Amino acid sequence: MKRLKYPLYFSFPAIAVFLLFFITPTIIGVYYSFTDWNINADAIKFIGLDNYVELFKEPRLKQAFINTIIFAAAVTVLQNVTGIALALILNEKLKSRNLLRMIFFMPYVIAPLVIGYIFRAIYHPGHGIVNQFLDLIGLDFMMQDWLNDPKYALFTIIITDIWRVAGFSMVVYLAGLQFIPKDLIESSSIDGANYWSRFRHIVFPLLAPAFTVNVLLAMIGSMKVFEIVMVLTEGGPGYTTEVFYTLIRTTFSSGEMGYATAVNMLLFAFVSLVGVPVLMMMKKREVEM
Amino acid sequence: MTRRSSLIALEIVAIALALLILIPFFMILVNSFKGIRESALFGLSLPTTWEFGNYKDVFKQDNIIRGFKNSFLISGLTVVCVNLFAAMSAFIIQRRGGKFLNGVYLAFIMGLIVPVSIIPTIKLMNDLHIKGTYFSIIMYYSAVLLPFAVFLLVGFMKSIPRELDEAALLEGCGYFRLFFRIILPLISTVLVTVSIVVIVSVWNDFFGPFYLVTDSTKWTIVLQVFNFVTLYSTNWGVVFAFMIVVITPVLVIYLFLQRYIIDGLTAGSMKG
Secondary structure, three states, rough: OOOOOOOOOHHHHHHHHHHHHHHHHHHHHHHHHOOOOOOOOOOEOOOOOOHHHHHOOOOOHHHHHHHHHHHHHHHHHHHHHHHHHHHHEEEEEEEHHHHHHHHHHHHOOOOHHHHHHHHHOOOOOOHHHHHHHHOOOOOOHHHHOOOOOOOOOOHHHHHHHHHHHHHHHHHHHHHHHHOOOHHHHOOOOOOOOOHHHHHHHHHHOHHHHHHHHHHHHHHHHHHOOHOOOHHHHOOOOOOOOOOOOHHHHHHHHOHHHHHHHHHHHHHHHHHHHHHHHHHHHHHHHHHHH | OHHHHHHHHHHHHHHHHHHHHHHHHHHHHHHHOOOOHHOOOOOOOOOOOOOOOHHHHHOOHHHHHHHHHHHHHHHHHHHHHHHHHHHHHHHHHHHHHHHHHHHHHHHHHHHHOOOOOHHHHHHHEEEEEEEOOOOHHHHHHHHHHHHHHHHHHHHHOOOOHHHHHHHHHHHHOOOHHHHHHHHHHHHHHHHHHHHHHHHHHHHHHOHHHHOOOOOOHHOOOHHHHHHHHHHHHHHHHHHHHHHHHHHHHHHHHHHHHHHHHHHHHHHHHOOO
């Protein structure tokens, strides 16, 4: 049989859109990050590494960098822990499990911006239901100004995001659980393995593909966090919840385009550095499987 | 503990956790029926007097209907672009292979993880004289979502036997007919998944239109929420009513499609 000649031009529309509207801005972004491009100036001048030098001197960037790492690490861990726990619970034969699965995924389909506004009301220091509830059950000493206290603000945002994304991880883990042969579980319980050792030695290793997918998606998604932080704290109080995208927003609104682009490039480098190796590992394993 | 009673205990824990998810929704729902003073307290109690006028105030705003229309138009056209372009290229990438297409595939995979450079994108749209048009925002979303769709579709395309292509072409079928008549129907389930993910991402996105759409008549519904809260945050009853209006269609669609959403995530993640 002769080799079929699949027409190359079938791939052109996708390539054109991606090349023009994704790759091109990235490449011109590299150039603009080396300029003093400012909305108020007439000309754009090449200034070499000045933006980057300036950025690294700036405590705000350091703070944004640290916060993004803390946020991404905490969300990745907590999202996966709650995701696995929920999936294990809802994999049992509970009467309400279909309804519950549906409920846990619900927040994921709501716009993060809207979720931000809802939780701003929930964390209100005076009337918000978190503090009202703590007061009601006699834990009034735990009442805090959750979003305006530098000690708690980042933590509060992390918890809010877990509320939003835990159900997503749950679904991916539930899918992974379906691939575990039932007789494997049964034979191990006949052999007398208890729940924990069965989880550690059989269930968890077999969940590995779901785990990789979840970790990768959680990491990448959380490094690009924007709306929730913008609505809940705008990066404040001070710069205590500043992340890359809130920093880009403020430098952008003040008209410092070159500078804002440099921040964007750093985020680009940071995400690629973390994400690409993980993705390559995944792809390699996919071939082996 | 017996198996039965431990199951009951587990069910109670699960229901308690589900309440944590539901309470915020309940909070905005009850407060959307309260007057100015009462709604500012963000409580969970039922309204003392039911203020249905909040909803009337919401629908009096012309820009809300317009926001829905814009969201609908933009996400609809993005779905068409992403599905069509991604399916065509995934078909060729998987079937033809070779250095060039492998490179293209790799570039798409990179696009899956790295963030867009938003300010250069604004500049580019400006230089192309399409800034602020529907076309520019649809192209932006297509560029951002193509990687995911290509990735998913290439994976799925492997499961469609080449013998099918050979047979069809032998029968005198052209590549266009092969693709549109035979391949597309076979991948329709994955296209449903792609469509749902695209719709949810575009509908809920704030980042893109916030930077790319300056003309308020082209604002999507999420941008209208942002604008509305900034302007009217003195009356939370109305703000919450607006949120209910924005959330409800998404939730209704979700309830109808949740089986597909969850199956799609399953298929996608396990193949991916």
